[in-house]
Amino acid sequence: xxxxxxxxxxxxxxxxxxxxxxxxxxxxxxxxxxxxxxxxxxxxxxxxxxxxxxxxxxxxxxxxxxxxxxxxxxxxxxxxxxxxxxxxxxxxxxxxxxxxxxxxxxxxxxxxxxxxxxxxxxxxxxxxxxxxxxxxxxxxxxxxxxxxxxxxxxxxxxxxxxxxxxxxxxxxxxxxxxxxxxxxxxxxxxxxxxxxxxxxxxxxxxxxxxxxxxxxxxxxxxxxxxxxxxxxxxxxxxxxxxxxxxxxxxxxxxxxxxxxxxxxxxxxxxxxxxxxxxxxxxxxxxxxxxxxxxxxxxxxxxxxxxxxxxxxxxxxxxxxxxxxxxxxxxxxxxxxxxxxxxxxxxxxxxxxxxxxxxxxxxxxxxxxxxxxxxxxxxxxxxxxxxxxxxxxxxxxxxxxxxxxxxxxxxxxxxxxxxxxxxxxxxxxxxxxxxxxxxxxxxxxxxxxxxxxxxxxxxxxxxxxxxxxxxxxxxxxxxxxxxxxxxxxxxxxxxxxxxxxxxxxxxxxxxxxxxxxxxxxxxxxxxxxxxxxxxxxxxxxxxxxxxxxxxxxxxxxxxxxxxxxxxxxxxxxxxxxxxxxxxxxxxxxxxxxxxxxxxxxxxxxxxxxxxxxxxxxxxxxxxxxxxxxxxxxxxxxxxxxxxxxxxxxxxxxxxxxxxxxxxxxxxxxxxxxxxxxxxxxxxxxxxxxxxxxxxxxx
Amino acid sequence: xxxxxxxxxxxxxxxxxxxxxxxxxxxxxxxxxxxxxxxxxxxxxxxxxxxxxxxxxxxxxxxxxxxxxxxxxxxxxxxxxxxxxxxxxxxxxxxxxxxxxxxxxxxxxxxxxxxxxxxxxxxxxxxxxxxxxxxxxxxxxxxxxxxxxxxxxxxxxxxxxxxxxxxxxxxxxxxxxxxxxxxxxxxxxxxxxxxxxxxxxxxxxxxxxxxxxxxxxxxxxxxxxxxxxxxxxxxxxxxxxxxxxxxxxxxxxxxx
Numbered sequence: 001x002x003x004x005x006x007x008x009x010x011x012x013x014x015x016x017x018x019x020x021x022x023x024x025x026x027x028x029x030x031x032x033x034x035x036x037x038x039x040x041x042x043x044x045x046x047x048x049x050x051x052x053x054x055x056x057x058x059x060x061x062x063x064x065x066x067x068x069x070x071x072x073x074x075x076x077x078x079x080x081x082x083x084x085x086x087x088x089x090x091x092x093x094x095x096x097x098x099x100x101x102x103x104x105x106x107x108x109x110x111x112x113x114x115x116x117x118x119x120x121x122x123x124x125x126x127x128x129x130x131x132x133x134x135x136x137x138x139x140x141x142x143x144x145x146x147x148x149x150x151x152x153x154x155x156x157x158x159x160x161x162x163x164x165x166x167x168x169x170x171x172x173x174x175x176x177x178x179x180x181x182x183x184x185x186x187x188x189x190x191x192x193x194x195x196x197x198x199x200x201x202x203x204x205x206x207x208x209x210x211x212x213x214x215x216x217x218x219x220x221x222x223x224x225x226x227x228x229x230x231x232x233x234x235x236x237x238x239x240x241x242x243x244x245x246x247x248x249x250x251x252x253x254x255x256x257x258x259x260x261x262x263x264x265x266x267x268x269x270x271x272x273x274x275x276x277x278x279x280x281x282x283x284x285x286x287x288x289x290x291x292x293x294x295x296x297x298x299x300x301x302x303x304x305x306x307x308x309x310x311x312x313x314x315x316x317x318x319x320x321x322x323x324x325x326x327x328x329x330x331x332x333x334x335x336x337x338x339x340x341x342x343x344x345x346x347x348x349x350x351x352x353x354x355x356x357x358x359x360x361x362x363x364x365x366x367x368x369x370x371x372x373x374x375x376x377x378x379x380x381x382x383x384x385x386x387x388x389x390x391x392x393x394x395x396x397x398x399x400x401x402x403x404x405x406x407x408x409x410x411x412x413x414x415x416x417x418x419x420x421x422x423x424x425x426x427x428x429x430x431x432x433x434x435x436x437x438x439x440x441x442x443x444x445x446x447x448x449x450x451x452x453x454x455x456x457x458x459x460x461x462x463x464x465x466x467x468x469x470x471x472x473x474x475x476x477x478x479x480x481x482x483x484x485x486x487x488x489x490x491x492x493x494x495x496x497x498x499x500x501x502x503x504x505x506x507x508x509x510x511x512x513x514x515x516x517x518x519x520x521x522x523x524x525x526x527x528x529x530x531x532x533x534x535x536x537x538x539x540x541x542x543x544x545x546x547x548x549x550x551x552x553x554x555x556x557x558x559x560x561x562x563x564x565x566x567x568x569x570x571x572x573x574x575x576x577x578x579x580x581x582x583x584x585x586x587x588x589x590x591x592x593x594x595x596x597x598x599x600x601x602x603x604x605x606x607x608x609x610x611x612x613x614x615x616x617x618x619x620x621x622x623x624x625x626x627x628x629x630x631x632x633x634x635x636x637x638x639x640x641x642x643x644x645x646x647x648x649x650x651x652x653x654x655x656x657x658x659x660x661x662x663x664x665x666x667x668x669x670x671x672x673x674x675x676x677x678x679x680x681x682x683x684x685x686x687x688x689x690x691x692x693x694x695x696x697x
Numbered sequence: 698x699x700x701x702x703x704x705x706x707x708x709x710x711x712x713x714x715x716x717x718x719x720x721x722x723x724x725x726x727x728x729x730x731x732x733x734x735x736x737x738x739x740x741x742x743x744x745x746x747x748x749x750x751x752x753x754x755x756x757x758x759x760x761x762x763x764x765x766x767x768x769x770x771x772x773x774x775x776x777x778x779x780x781x782x783x784x785x786x787x788x789x790x791x792x793x794x795x796x797x798x799x800x801x802x803x804x805x806x807x808x809x810x811x812x813x814x815x816x817x818x819x820x821x822x823x824x825x826x827x828x829x830x831x832x833x834x835x836x837x838x839x840x841x842x843x844x845x846x847x848x849x850x851x852x853x854x855x856x857x858x859x860x861x862x863x864x865x866x867x868x869x870x871x872x873x874x875x876x877x878x879x880x881x882x883x884x885x886x887x888x889x890x891x892x893x894x895x896x897x898x899x900x901x902x903x904x905x906x907x908x909x910x911x912x913x914x915x916x917x918x919x920x921x922x923x924x925x926x927x928x929x930x931x932x933x934x935x936x937x938x939x940x941x942x943x944x945x946x947x948x949x950x951x952x953x
Contacts, residue, residue: 029834032849033842063841187846203845652842655851660701663855667708670862674713678720689930 037184037649039177040114041280043168045213045642047240048328049625049632052217053164054642057112057171061210064088064111066188066651069095079107083199086111088207090175090184093118096126098161105168112209113172114649116181117447125442128163128279131155133445137328137637138419140412145375148412154437156414157444164279164445171209173649174280174447184651191653202656209649215240215642220631222640240640241548244622245323247331248274248559250301250566252310252317252493254590254615257345266315266352268492270485271332271417272297273325274554275546278447284545285450287517288441291544292361292454292478294321294558295512299482299504302565304489307502314494315352319566321558322417323621324546326445328637331621332417336424337636344619348421353389353492354429356418360481361454361474362440368397368481369436370406373413376426385428389492393430396487399500402480407436432485450541451517468514468522475510482509512561517541520557527599528564529556531609548641551618559616563594567614577611592616703838706854710831710861714824717869721816727809728817735787735821735872742783743829746776773898780822781891784872787818788879811880812873812929819872823865831861849905856907863914867897870921877928893917 045054064086067078072095078087086109091100096115104110132151140148147153175181187205194200214237215222222240229236255261272293276286285291301319304310324330338344360368370393376382390406397404413419416431434440443449456474458467482504490499515525521537529536536553544554551559570593576583577595586593591613598608625636632638681688722728750772757764791814798807834857844853871890878886897917903909 027833027837029837029844032844032847032853033837033840035846203843203851205846206841208841650842651846652840653845653851654841655702655843659851660699660705663705663709664701665705667705667712667858671708671712671715674716675719678713678716682720 034650034652035183035187037173037175037180037651039175039180040649041174041176041283042209042211042647043172043174043279044211044281044644044647045215046243047215047217047219047222047640047642049220049634049638050218051165051167052215053167054213055168055170055172055211056213057209057211059212061208061212062086062088062111062171063206063208063654065204065206065654066090066184066192068185068188071095072100075100075103078109079103082109084204085109088112088114088209090114090116090181090188090207092116094122096163098163101163101166101168104170105166110170112170112207114175114184114207114209115172116175116178119178121443121448121450121452125159126446126448127157127159127161127442127444129157129160129277129445130162130165131157131160133157133160133415134325134328136634137333138413138415139373139375139422140419144423145412148374153410153412154414156437156439158438159442160444164277171211172279173209173211174283176283187651202659203653205651206654207649207651211644211647213642213644215640218632219638219640222642223626223629223631238643240642242622242626243324243327243330243546243548243637243639243641244620244626245275245331245546245550245552246555246618247323247335247621248321248555248562248616248618250319250562250614250616252304252313252319252615254587255316255345256589257617258589259345260342261346261350263347263349265350267318267346267350268315268353268355268489269318269320269351269421270297270300270355270357270489271320271322272357273323273331273417274321274544274558275323275326276449276544277326277445278449280447282543282545282547283447284445284543285447285517285541286445286544287449287451287454287456288359288361289326289444289449291513291516292474293357293359295509295516296360296478296482296485296504297321297357298512298558298561298565299479299509300486300489301562302508303482303486303502303504305566307490307495307497309495309497313490315492317489317493318346319562321555321562323552323555324623324637325417327546327639328623329417329420330546330623330637330639332420333636334621334624335619336420337624337627338619340424348425348427351421351425351427353385354418354421354427355389355393355485355489355492356416356429356431357481357485358414358416358431358433359439359441360432360434361478363402363434363477363481364440365403366401366477366480367403367405367434367436368484369433370394370404371411371413371416371431371433372406372409373418373422373429374410376422376428377409379426382426382428386430389428389430392491393432393484393488396484396491396499400480400483402484404484411437432481451513456513456517464519465523467518468511468524469507471506471510472513475513476506478513479504479506479509508565515561516544516554516557520553523599525557525560526597527607528560528596530560530595531597546621555618559618560594560596563592563612563614563616564596567594567612567616570611570613572611574609574611586613590615699841700839702843702854703835706831706838706858707835709855709858710827711865713862714820714827714865717820718824722820725809728813731791731809731814731817732821732824734790735818736825738783738787739780739822739825742779743776746772746779749775770902773902774895777894777898778891781875781887781894784818784822784875785879785887788876791818791876811876815873815876816869816929817872818876819869820865822872823868826868827861827865830864831857850907852907853905856904856911859911860901860914863911863918864897866918867893867914867921870918870925873925873928874921893921 043055045052065084067087068090069075070092078089088111093116135150191205192200226238273290274294276284276290278284322331339348370390372386377386394404413431418429418431421427443453454474456472486502487499511524515522519539520542521539525537572583574595577593580586580588580593594612596612598610600607623637625633625638722732753768795807838854845851874886875890897914900910900913
């Protein structure tokens, strides 16, 4: 009995194994028919208070015959001449322009689009963002500086074609792998080209794109549907999620995060954004638009913490990293809202001045421009403070290879988080940028805003470790900007010592640039994160999109880097570090304690973990419109992202309709014939099977 | 390849079997039981032979292509022999069943003869074999694509459907022949069934040269059909008489 049961278990085990393996492989017939495209990025649907933008496919995917468009004339086949509509267009990256997209939008002969990423980047620049980013959510409107509203004075992003904010009724995918693009082009050349003057013959090469989005119309509609589902359904089908994540902030002198600051205390805020966007989902390299600024900010924070009298400065300095600024200032509007309602330790009254770093990596001949707000600059109480602030900045650039210049005082502020603070209260502040009027960044919020865009070049033949530490010109330039910012902040905080000793470390800057633009899975990042977060680090360039589930990788990495650069190592055990109330000398209210995994010992695979004491905190970055449930708000950001079930792409051959109909007709004929034949044979069986013999039928 | 191809291939593959089932089997509950049990026996034989093949494949080097091809041929051989062994086992079971049916009946006569059982058992084997060959393909036939992007023939679905139809017929006729051989102790009939089964399965290795597998299979099917017809008590005289009888309706037939 026991042996029998054992054998059964063994048999059962083998069967389960067989089934499991069968499930892992794709069905072999499916492999004969389809080639899946694995390295793609879709365009998804985003919604705000009034519009839906992005792309949509049918519920079961959109299929079309592939046509490769390499020059403008090829488009005529798709739009007019081709005999087998609808077509799936494979577009070269340079042709991805607004004119072409509007032509495709207006026709019903196109069932989808695949864009092959252009290497090298298009030389004339490409920006799918708006010409006037975050228009209507900054400080300039009909009451406050109407001549500056809607980019009437300066167009910040002249190359912007606004494609990210158009609504397309067909799916659009980005082909990131040149090998897959070549496979598709080969299939096209084998099957879809016209032969001997006549049209192409079946079977034809086709592509199917699945990207069905659940949300429609605008945020008001989808949030209303969400609330109906949550109220009445046991398993609610949510259709969209608000874009949200966390802001990272830290102070030079530790403050009690659970209590409010004394009204007499003053804080100098330095701010940058940490997110970007592009036409395609979760592809947001953001090198110039975000990474350059927050890397310089982090380096300045490190330099300031090394100053000996940092803890005795009259004013505190708050290093703030805002998430979601690309989508109508989600992070900064939330922080201002919290400050107004006393939900944040710092209040608006405590803010002495504000310094923001915008895009700073593409400095033309070492020039860095200081932008100030012209409207508050005319305010009599604020004006002298603004002037003093600009003076401090200009003084801080002496001795550094940075030429700080002030832009014309009648020019408005570029799109920046500072504008949200100005909406609440006139605060003296300035925005530092590498552009005087229009952006220097020709790839603002596009897939091409990568390390090459900020001219990060490494010599050939370096190992990953050497590349991590190699100081490029870009790193040197950003370190100089960080030095200027650190010196200016020291003086703004009331420091009276000699500032020439304050220097940002170019090696730290180059490590951060490598980690945030090329590969997060490097030895330095590995040593500063917590042990259970190894999935945070990858081998591909990181993407800095805010997304809907938090915290995203970028926020966590900025948090750990800031803790490492500005915190101190304390001699606690793991138990004490994870439970600071039990540790002697730990102050849970003033500090945050993190147990990081540490670096690897040489000649060993184990790491030496340690405890870091820092003043780094996270605060929620969800637009106040969702807290207040004002989904149609024009004052706060209302961006949401639709939900979807299945996003994939594949190519295959399609047969002609004639062959399909012939198969069906033959099948029905055989069925009818066999039914009739069987009926008649059965009816006459006594005649047909009647010969005598050893048969009893 | 969309719904048209799905329905077309289903009808081609299972149309004749459906006709046979509807007309001859489904109205007789005993025959239904034998049909389903026959299908189950075939299924068990496939399970065991696939286990053996699976273990052999896992124990060998996946990169060695000639070895994998050899293992596949061995697997097919083993599977055919196992299917025929299970057919024999099923015959033994049905023989026992007839004794039970005789004991249960009122007039000492079994309600179903061994020849009817042979036909239904063969049909059961064929249906399950056809299902296993074809359902997989039909599921993929529903999608928008057709076979061919890697260079395979476009007629894959059609030829698979025709092959399935011929295999279902063959199993039916093999059932009749095999059981007749077992009943009358003519071992050469059973050997012929095994041999033709091996030939048909082996001919599928000619694919994608579909002429090499379909034509021999259909020729063998017609040969088996004729043999089974003769063994079941039919003869060409009756067939011709029947046709003549149809033409001259007035003259009554002598008692047939």
